[in-house]
Amino acid sequence: MQFFKITHKYKKARVGEIETKHGKFLTPVFMPVGTQATVKIMTPQDLKELGVPIILSNTYHLYLRPGIDIIEKAGGLHKFMSWDGPILTDSGGFQVFSMSKLRAITEKGINFKSHFDGSEHFFTPEKAIEIQNKLGSDIIMSLDECPAYSEDKKEIAKSLDITLKWAKRGREYHKSSDQFLFGIIQGGIFEDLREKSIKELIDLDFSGYSIGGVSIGEGKELIYKITKFCTERMPEEKPRYLMGVGTPEDIWETVEMGVDMFDCVFPTRIARNGTVYTKYGLLKIRNGDFKEDFKPIEDDCDCYACKNFTRAYIRHLFNVHEILGMRLTTLHNIHFMIRLMKKIRNAILNDSYEKEKQEFFKNYKIDI
Numbered sequence: 001m002q003f004f005k006i007t008h009k010y011k012k013a014r015v016g017e018i019e020t021k022h023g024k025f026l027t028p029v030f031m032p033v034g035t036q037a038t039v040k041i042m043t044p045q046d047l048k049e050l051g052v053p054i055i056l057s058n059t060y061h062l063y064l065r066p067g068i069d070i071i072e073k074a075g076g077l078h079k080f081m082s083w084d085g086p087i088l089t090d091s092g093g094f095q096v097f098s099m100s101k102l103r104a105i106t107e108k109g110i111n112f113k114s115h116f117d118g119s120e121h122f123f124t125p126e127k128a129i130e131i132q133n134k135l136g137s138d139i140i141m142s143l144d145e146c147p148a149y150s151e152d153k154k155e156i157a158k159s160l161d162i163t164l165k166w167a168k169r170g171r172e173y174h175k176s177s178d179q180f181l182f183g184i185i186q187g188g189i190f191e192d193l194r195e196k197s198i199k200e201l202i203d204l205d206f207s208g209y210s211i212g213g214v215s216i217g218e219g220k221e222l223i224y225k226i227t228k229f230c231t232e233r234m235p236e237e238k239p240r241y242l243m244g245v246g247t248p249e250d251i252w253e254t255v256e257m258g259v260d261m262f263d264c265v266f267p268t269r270i271a272r273n274g275t276v277y278t279k280y281g282l283l284k285i286r287n288g289d290f291k292e293d294f295k296p297i298e299d300d301c302d303c304y305a306c307k308n309f310t311r312a313y314i315r316h317l318f319n320v321h322e323i324l325g326m327r328l329t330t331l332h333n334i335h336f337m338i339r340l341m342k343k344i345r346n347a348i349l350n351d352s353y354e355k356e357k358q359e360f361f362k363n364y365k366i367d368i
Contacts, residue, residue, distance in 0.1 A: 003180050003207055004239045010348045012231070012258040018239060020086045020138035021178045022078060025053030027239065027260040028344055030246055030337045031088060032268060036061050037071075037081040040268055041327045042334070044083045050303070050331065051338050054085060054138075056263045059131050060092025063121075064114050068134050076136030088263075089137040091128040093144040093184070094212075094244070105145055107162055125170035133176055141210065142170045144184040149216050156188035164200050171204045180207035182241060188213060189222055191229055198233045208239040211259075215244045224253055231258040248277070248340055249366050252357050255344055267337050271329035274318045277336040281365035285329065290315045303335035304328075 001019055004027075008015040016027040032039045032047070035058045039047060047055065062071060074080040077087055103112035109124035128143035143166050147159040163186045174181045183201035187193030201209060211230045214223045227242060231254075234240050239260045242250075246264025254262075267277065274286035278298045285297065296306035297314070305314070305328040317325030347356035 004237070006237075008349050010351045010353050011256070013255050013348045013353055014258060014260060015345050015348045016239065016260055018086075020180070022084060022086045022138055023053070025086060026345060028251070028255045028341055028348075029053060029261055030251065030341050031056045031261065031263040032334055032337075033263055033265045034081075035265075036065070037077060039330075039334075040272065041323070041330050044081065046331060047083070047334070048085070050335050052085070052334065054088060055083065056088045056090065057081075057135075057137065058092060058095060059089050059128060059135070059141075060095040062089075062135065063092070063131055064116060068131050072134045076134075078136060086138040087135075088139040089132050089135055089141065090243075091132070091141040091143045091184075092123065093128075093141075094146045105162065107165060109166075110143075110145075125166035126173040129170050129174045129181070133174075133179065137179065139180050139182060139208070140174075142167045142181065142183050142206075144186055144212055146186070146213055146216070147188065149218050150188060153188075153190055153193070156186075156190060157193055160186050160188075160193050160197055164197065167201060168204060171206065182206055182208040182210045182239075184210045184212040184243070185230055185234075186213045189218065189226065194226065194230055195233060198230065202235060206238070208241060208261075209234050210241040210243050212243050214242070220250070223250070224257075227254050227259065228257045234258075246337075248337075248360075248364065251340065251344065252360065255348075256353065256357070267333040268330050271333040272326045274315075274325070274329060276329050277333050279360075279363050281363075285311055285315050286318045287315075297329075297332050298336075301332065301335065301339075303332050305332040305335075 004016055004018050006014045006016045018025055031054050032052055034055045037057055071077055071080045103110055109122055111122050113120055125143040132140040144163040145159045147156055167183050183206035185197045187197045211227055214226055231240055241261035242254055242259045246262040247266055251262055275282050275284050276297050290311040293311040295311055298306055314325050314328055347353045
């Protein structure tokens with residue numbers, strides 16, 4: 001099985017195909033986030049009907065609840081959540097990073113306390129791989145230390161050394177031929193550290209490479225600068241995954257640099273707060289302006305929400321705290337992202353990326 005192949009290039013942007021045990025999908029791809037074995041408010045059938053090709057779940061959360069033994073007894077993560085498409089699992093490094101008061105990091109691994117019940121746990125790079133092996137996800141991540149945004153180079157260098165040692169240990173431990181292991185590039189805002197990370201990870205020959213440690217407070221200008229630096233040095237023949245980044249403007253900018261894979265909680269999170277994507281930008285459907293607006297969320301959208309309901313009705317659902325409102329906005333935003341990725345792939349295939357990008361931003365206003 002050839003895991004990844006590029007089918008067309010336009011300048012640095014690529015259209016590719018990834019094949020896993022649970023199916024093929026095209027890149028560039030956006031992965032909706034299903035942290036706890038569910039994309040919030042959506043059923044697997046919803047996701048299939050929307051054309052979602054792959055979803056992301058999280059090792060840390062699933063390890064704590066319901067527990068890996070339960071998922072293993074269920075026959076693996078796919079059967080447990082009734083999703084037969086590809087799944088990518090993050091190793092949990094970012095989640096542990098976000099709980100600075102509950103964890104301690106050493107070269108051996110991470111000691112941490114559960115944010116649910118205070119129980120103590122120890123993650124090693126080997127254990128992170130073992131857990132993901134038991135989950136049965138198709139694409140898995142190395143355990144990394146994800147430091148906070150910092151201009152302290154010594155601190156970032158120390159963190160990178162730990163991540164690289166963990167990457168080597170995880171790579172040596174991983175034996176499954178059905179799962180594809182990605183290395184995670186760290187190094188903060190420092191180009192020489194990023195370059196060191198890339199070179200050492202390439203030597204370990206991972207199936208793909210992720211750009212980590214971005215979207216944690218740097219601002220978009222630095223995110224783009226780091227991404228461009230990394231993609232120019234990452235292997236051409238391996239998929240490139242920009243972790244935790246995935247707004248429309250970010251995707252247009254970084255696909256142009258050669259990024260293939262994205263995930264982001266933003267589209268589904270804002271949907272649950274009553275904000276939806278449209279070709280004109282974000283629309284806050286809870287606002288009073290839409291009280292008597294009987295148009296769909298977006299005129300030319302063929303999602304279930306737009307074909308059947310009005311802005312006024314969806315606003316009403318939010319105002320009376322009916323969960324259907326969040327369901328409809330989530331459905332629309334996922335549909336918007338899937339349609340956007342198709343537009344971007346077609347722009348690459350037609351060698352018209354700059355023209356299509358310019359056309360998109362003629363209307364789309366970035367206001368959040």
